[in-house]
Amino acid sequence: xxxxxxxxxxxxxxxxxxxxxxxxxxxxxxxxxxxxxxxxxxxxxxxxxxxxxxxxxxxxxxxxxxxxxxxxxxxxxxxxxxxxxxxxxxxxxxxxxxxxxxxxxxxxxxxxxxxxxxxxxxxxxxxxxxxxxxxxxxxxxxxxxxxxxxxxxxxxxxxxxxxxxxxxxxxxxxxxxxxxxxxxxxxxxxxxxxxxxxxxxxxxxxxxxxxxxxxxxxxxxxxxxxxxxxxxxxxxxxxxxxxxxxxxxxxxxxxxxxxxxxxxxxxxxxxxxxxxxxxxxxxxxxxxxxxxxxxxxxxxxxxxxxxxxxxxxxxxxxxxxxxxxxxxxx
Amino acid sequence: xxxxxxxxxxxxxxxxxxxxxxxxxxxxxxxxxxxxxxxxxxxxxxxxxxxxxxxxxxxxxxxxxxxxxxxxxxxxxxxxxxxxxxxxxxxxxxxxxxxxxxxxxxxxxxxxxxxxxxxxxxxxxxxxxxxxxxxxxxxxxxxxxxxxxxxxxxxxxxxxxxxxxxxxxxxxxxxxxxxxxxxxxxxxxxxxxxxxxxxxxxxxxxxxxxxxxxxxxxxxxxxxxxxxxxxxxxxxxxxxxxxxxxxxxxxxxxxxxxxxxxxxxxxxxxxxxxxxxxxxxxxxxxxxxxxxxxxxxxxxxxxxxxxxxxxxxxxxxxxxxxxxxxxxxx
Numbered sequence: 001x002x003x004x005x006x007x008x009x010x011x012x013x014x015x016x017x018x019x020x021x022x023x024x025x026x027x028x029x030x031x032x033x034x035x036x037x038x039x040x041x042x043x044x045x046x047x048x049x050x051x052x053x054x055x056x057x058x059x060x061x062x063x064x065x066x067x068x069x070x071x072x073x074x075x076x077x078x079x080x081x082x083x084x085x086x087x088x089x090x091x092x093x094x095x096x097x098x099x100x101x102x103x104x105x106x107x108x109x110x111x112x113x114x115x116x117x118x119x120x121x122x123x124x125x126x127x128x129x130x131x132x133x134x135x136x137x138x139x140x141x142x143x144x145x146x147x148x149x150x151x152x153x154x155x156x157x158x159x160x161x162x163x164x165x166x167x168x169x170x171x172x173x174x175x176x177x178x179x180x181x182x183x184x185x186x187x188x189x190x191x192x193x194x195x196x197x198x199x200x201x202x203x204x205x206x207x208x209x210x211x212x213x214x215x216x217x218x219x220x221x222x223x224x225x226x227x228x229x230x231x232x233x234x235x236x237x238x239x240x241x242x243x244x245x246x247x248x249x250x251x252x253x254x255x256x257x258x259x260x261x262x263x264x265x266x267x268x269x270x271x272x273x274x275x276x277x278x279x280x281x282x283x284x285x286x287x288x289x290x291x292x293x294x295x296x297x298x299x300x301x302x303x304x305x306x307x308x309x310x311x312x313x314x315x316x317x318x319x320x321x322x323x324x325x326x327x328x329x330x
Numbered sequence: 331x332x333x334x335x336x337x338x339x340x341x342x343x344x345x346x347x348x349x350x351x352x353x354x355x356x357x358x359x360x361x362x363x364x365x366x367x368x369x370x371x372x373x374x375x376x377x378x379x380x381x382x383x384x385x386x387x388x389x390x391x392x393x394x395x396x397x398x399x400x401x402x403x404x405x406x407x408x409x410x411x412x413x414x415x416x417x418x419x420x421x422x423x424x425x426x427x428x429x430x431x432x433x434x435x436x437x438x439x440x441x442x443x444x445x446x447x448x449x450x451x452x453x454x455x456x457x458x459x460x461x462x463x464x465x466x467x468x469x470x471x472x473x474x475x476x477x478x479x480x481x482x483x484x485x486x487x488x489x490x491x492x493x494x495x496x497x498x499x500x501x502x503x504x505x506x507x508x509x510x511x512x513x514x515x516x517x518x519x520x521x522x523x524x525x526x527x528x529x530x531x532x533x534x535x536x537x538x539x540x541x542x543x544x545x546x547x548x549x550x551x552x553x554x555x556x557x558x559x560x561x562x563x564x565x566x567x568x569x570x571x572x573x574x575x576x577x578x579x580x581x582x583x584x585x586x587x588x589x590x591x592x593x594x595x596x597x598x599x600x601x602x603x604x605x606x607x608x609x610x611x612x613x614x615x616x617x618x619x620x621x622x623x624x625x626x627x628x629x630x631x632x633x634x635x636x637x638x639x640x641x642x643x644x645x646x647x648x649x650x651x652x653x654x655x656x657x658x659x660x
Contacts, residue, residue: 037485039492092448118422118448119488125455126481133474136466143473144463151456155367158449162369 015070018061018317021079025057028080032127043091043108043120056189057083059214062321063193063207067313074139075196077131081146082189084128089153089181091121141195149188156180165245167255167262174252178219179212186215203310210309210318213302214325220295221328223248224288227279239279243270249291250282299326345400348391348647351409355387358410362457373438373450374417386519387413389544392651393523393537397643404469405526411461411476412519414454419483419511421451471525479518486510495575497585497592504582508549509542516545533640540639540648543632544655550625551658553578554618557609569609573600579621580612629656 016024033044057079064075094107095117109117129146136143160177163169190211194204226241227250241248245268247255255261264270264278282288302322309315346354363374387409394405424437425447439447459476466473490507493499520541524534556571557580571578577585577595585591594600594608612618632652639645 037488037492039488040485092452095444095448114425115491116488118425119484119491122422122455123481123484123488125452126477126484129459129477130474130481133472133477136473142463143466144460147456147459147463151453151460154449154453154456155370158367158369158446158453161445161449162367 014073015066015068016073016076018065018069018071021061021071021076022054022058024076025054025061025079025083028076029083032080032084032131036127037123039112039116040120040123043112043116044087044124046108046111054079054083056086056185059186059211059321060189060193062317063190063199063204063211064197065314065317066197067311069313069317071193072196072198074135075193078135078141078192078196079189081128081131081135082185082192084124084131085150085153086185088121088124088128089157091117091124093157095121135196139196141192145188145191149184152180152184154180156182156184160246163247165266165268166247167265169247169252171249171252174247174249175216178223179216182219183212183215186218187212190214199310206305206309207318210302210305213298213305214322217295217298217302217325218328220249220291220298221325224250224291224295227282227288239275242275242278243272249294250288253287253290254282254285296326344403345396345398346403346406348395348399348401351391351401351406352384352388354406355384355391355409355413358406359413362410362414362461366457367453369442369446370450370453373421373442373446374454376438376441384409384413386416386515389516389541389651390519390523392647393520393529393534393541394527395644395647396527397641399643399647401523402526402528404465405523407461408465408471408522408526409519411458411465412515412522414458414461415480415483416515418451418454418458419487421447421454423487425451465526469526471522475518475521479514482510482514484510486512486514490576493577495596495598496577497595499577499582501579501582504577504579505546508553509546512549513542513545516548517542520544529640536635536639537648540632540635543628543635544652547625547628547632547655548658550579550621550628551655554580554621554625557612557618569605572605572608573602579624580617583617583620584612584615626656 033041036044060079060082061071061075064071064078091108094109095114107117108120112120132143132146135141136146156177156179159173160181163173163177187208188211191204191208194207195201199207223241226248227239242251242265245265247265251261251265255265261278264274270278299322303319306315306318306322309318363371366374390409390412391401391405394401394408421438424439425444437447438450442450462473462476465471466476486507486509489503490511493503493507517538518541521534521538524537525531529537553571556578557569570576572581572595575595575598581591581595585595591608594604600608629652633649636645636648636652639648
């Protein structure tokens, strides 16, 4: 296939410092938004201006790095695409649960209206697809990797919605839901970065599993944090999941041992006082702690995968990311 | 590129009769839905069960046909993808304008709730992408053709929404909106079919323009029908566009000559009696007729493009489609 290449075929000048690449991804997203439809531009300036850490984009860039810590230029577009995909799911997620705040700012939905929010999410989606099309047509990265991931994300979101207020949700089903809605995109980001960086299929599949574990931990930690922290530190309401009937691991553990909780969770009329009381109990009785230990297992698993990743600086870079994830408290 | 091929490289047995292919597309969609998530399956059975004519899928199949009227097997997936894309936009469109009926049936949104509708639309989108990925990776059809079309559809929808109740909407802007929201997918369907059928790039671009004209006529005719027909024959409320503030060509013509209409259209409180009166006036004063004549121009344009399409049976098949479109009254 003549016009299919990995980024490694470019000259040394095409490789960029990781930190610089991270800035270039933000610039790339800004420039794409700048060329968009006027309404979309307003919505997206608002989104891009939020203090998101573009963590998925960073994972992709890190996975694409070589031993000198340099990343191929083509990883910029791929990283921007992954971040746009994530933003698209955020915008649609906002609509669904009527969240007034997202990353501490007013949600697109509350600010611009439901119609604009649905369309903007679709449009962000299409921007990501356009970037992916360019990458899939000129680099050794199959488009189906993206389409499969997108389908799995949708399945995860749908499954979570179907199990809203489901007091019989199993641990297994819960893990399958969060693997779809969160971990799959982390896995894709690291796989795509690795392939674009010219790493082997075997090494790239390893990074995919590494990314998957990071994603599982990321979501599990988020679900624990929802019960642990106050409105101020999280920039959102405490136990938002409970308020909206989203059943997560700490609650699954508690439901198994405290049947009295079942009717409370099934109802739609929990008041803030009840939510606060249940949250406090889940933390005090150790259910959140148990969920934290499940999360820790994914860190351990990621660390063991890391041992078989080639390249000392590469292992070190990924190890540092893992360490930062493991201690994350925001 | 070793694994990239047009369907023409398949053996003669791989070619199917057009009518049979049309049935196979419906079966393909059903089988994809059958393997989906449970909630999605319910929603999609409901959608697939509606009496949609899968017209976009048919256009793709017709464009892929050879002189014997046979279509390549790979066109089935592409046709299913185009239809799924269309269904995805329908589901999201339903949410936006709170339409209680769609094709004479209750909308997904009114039946399953807003959250399920947003997610189901996203999921239908992802199913289409998965099919497209398979086609783009194994056939001579670039994925970017699809991603660009999807972006244009989103832009059309967003632009229409931004110009809601815009009494100064120009004819040019209106035509640009409907080209995005409708004609682009018709053009894509015919281009993709033609390429998969093994026809040349020049011939396929010609079919793309032919499809575009059909799409423009299709939407213009729909916008005229909205003023012309009653709830019973259309299976939806008369002048739904006017009720929702969607400014279409008959209204643009009327607004230019009847300043008194401006304040009525700007307001959000038009009652059914006022809507009926305005509709009647738009038809009686000939504004709908003028819009019909603009629609006719696209039929004429399509007919002139048809003259330079290769193959007598091919021209005849496409000519018959054009004739059926030109007299459509449903």
